[in-house]
Amino acid sequence: MASNVASVAISAPSASLASLRGNPKQRIGFGKKHADLLFKGKVFTRVSMAVTVNSSHFEGVTMAPPDPILGVSEAFKADTSDLKLNLGVGAYRTEELQPYVLNVVKKVEKLMLEGGENKEYLPIEGLAAFNKATADLLLGADNPVIKEGRVATVQGLSGTGSLRVAAAFIQRYFPDSKVLISSPTWGNHRNIFNDASVPWSEYRYYDPRTVGLDFDGMVTDIKAAPDGSFVLLHGCAHNPTGIDPTPEQWEKIADVIQEKNHIPFFDVAYQGFASGSLDEDAFSVRLFVKRGMELFVAQSYSKNLGLYAERIGATNVVCSSSEAAVRVKSQLKRLARPMYSNPPVHGARIVANVVGDPNLFSEWKEEMEIMAGRIKNVRQRLYENLIQKDKTGKDWSFILKQIGMFSYTGLNKAQSDNMTNKWHVYMTKDGRISLAGLSLAKCEYLADAIIDSFHNVS
Numbered sequence: 001m002a003s004n005v006a007s008v009a010i011s012a013p014s015a016s017l018a019s020l021r022g023n024p025k026q027r028i029g030f031g032k033k034h035a036d037l038l039f040k041g042k043v044f045t046r047v048s049m050a051v052t053v054n055s056s057h058f059e060g061v062t063m064a065p066p067d068p069i070l071g072v073s074e075a076f077k078a079d080t081s082d083l084k085l086n087l088g089v090g091a092y093r094t095e096e097l098q099p100y101v102l103n104v105v106k107k108v109e110k111l112m113l114e115g116g117e118n119k120e121y122l123p124i125e126g127l128a129a130f131n132k133a134t135a136d137l138l139l140g141a142d143n144p145v146i147k148e149g150r151v152a153t154v155q156g157l158s159g160t161g162s163l164r165v166a167a168a169f170i171q172r173y174f175p176d177s178k179v180l181i182s183s184p185t186w187g188n189h190r191n192i193f194n195d196a197s198v199p200w201s202e203y204r205y206y207d208p209r210t211v212g213l214d215f216d217g218m219v220t221d222i223k224a225a226p227d228g229s230f231v232l233l234h235g236c237a238h239n240p241t242g243i244d245p246t247p248e249q250w251e252k253i254a255d256v257i258q259e260k261n262h263i264p265f266f267d268v269a270y271q272g273f274a275s276g277s278l279d280e281d282a283f284s285v286r287l288f289v290k291r292g293m294e295l296f297v298a299q300s301y302s303k304n305l306g307l308y309a310e311r312i313g314a315t316n317v318v319c320s321s322s323e324a325a326v327r328v329k330s331q332l333k334r335l336a337r338p339m340y341s342n343p344p345v346h347g348a349r350i351v352a353n354v355v356g357d358p359n360l361f362s363e364w365k366e367e368m369e370i371m372a373g374r375i376k377n378v379r380q381r382l383y384e385n386l387i388q389k390d391k392t393g394k395d396w397s398f399i400l401k402q403i404g405m406f407s408y409t410g411l412n413k414a415q416s417d418n419m420t421n422k423w424h425v426y427m428t429k430d431g432r433i434s435l436a437g438l439s440l441a442k443c444e445y446l447a448d449a450i451i452d453s454f455h456n457v458s
């Protein structure tokens with residue numbers, strides 16, 4: 001091992017260097033006159049010295065496992081087979097399996113470049129025109145809560161960053177509350193709440209017997225949680241299952257949440273992507289708002305505007321009064337400032353310009369319908385190939401009942417491993433495939449892979 005020279009700071013008030021060298025682990029008391037560092041109420045005296053050590057400061061840093069979703073893309077890149085197919089991450093591809101920049105985005109970017117916009121810092125809460133556009137899109141521009149000033153909106157670092165700020169808010173202002181998350185859910189939800197020190201537990205959601213919603217289990221678990229818990233809900237196109245409650249079921253979920261004085265917390269990462277309609281996909285959120293409930297919503301424009309790398313989204317908190325909304329917003333800003341100071345401007349301008357111009361807005365909606373339509377087509381084609389090729393009579397119709405970018409195939413870990421190792425189909429180990437990364441041309445191959453993995457691997 002290489003020998004490094006390291007500068008070491010040791011809490012060592014009155015000890016001689018010799019005694020330190022002799023017994024580095026010795027705990028030493030110290031008097032006030034030596035104190036020069038205050039940390040969490042404890043006083044430390046710092047002695048800096050250069051010593052030669054034979055190990056890295058980072059010996060104690062263990063290797064992190066690859067990310068269950070983004071790690072799949074890394075593995076895909078390393079595969080040299082021509083057959084390989086990346087159905088891991090939820091990112092839209094064209095029929096040619098190429099990344100897609102929406103035409104409306106290209107158009108707006110050109111206008112922005114010509115307009116010569118500056119690169120000054122945004123305010124902590126983000127671009128005002130974006131914040132207005134995003135709340136309007138989510139809730140409907142004529143929603144009374146907007147007119148009454150009851151929505152606190154802060155631009156965030158896409159869906160993930162917006163969830164993370166909301167989690168920090170929960171940790172600070174509701175330290176005794178926990179968050180209920182669906183089982184299963186998007187893998188990063190657990191990381192987000194863990195890292196924000198917010199306790200969470202799961203509510204039942206998916207029923208493997210019906211490959212559908214375990215509605216009774218869901219309602220029972222939400223009822224059983226302590227009053228005033230946060231309930232994380234996927235606004236539409238539940239990830240990873242692709243199974244959403246029906247409008248009637250949403251009403252009942254809202255009933256229970258209201259009865260229990262819980263606080264709904266919506267993750268809206270797929271507005272417009274599930275059905276092709278922005279309004280239809282905002283149904284659940286708007287229903288809860290209409291009932292007068294206070295709630296959180298984290299939004300993302302990664303998928304519906306294809307702005308994955310721009311990191312554009314928002315945290316919205318619908319409050320019961322405008323006065324509460326002002327206070328909540330001030331605290332969201334206070335949380336954001338030491339985390340990332342203020343958000344990036346480029347994506348915010350794209351969203352604001354697209355939504356703010358009637359022609360561009362309709363162009364966006366058309367393109368979104370095309371993207372959602374392409375996903376529906378491959379879903380249908382995959383189903384047809386499965387029933388044509390699978391002679392066992394297995395019912396694959398659940399694939400058609402699921403919506404959004406994903407299909408939850410029901411393949412277990414060993415079967416998912418077979419998909420990757422034998423067929424070069426990259427997917428998450430929970431059996432989720434991203435249909436947005438599939439083409440019509442590849443459906444038959446994928447059906448063969450699924451049938452082989454399902455029937456020949458236990």
Ligand code: KET
Nearest residue numbers: 069089090158159160186239267269300302
């Ligand atoms: N919520 C959900 C439900 C979600 O699926 C994603 C992303 C996000 C939030 C965050 O996306 P962002 O790009 O931060 O706005 N999901 C896909 C990508 C990822 O895992 O980061 C995925 O599930 O493949």
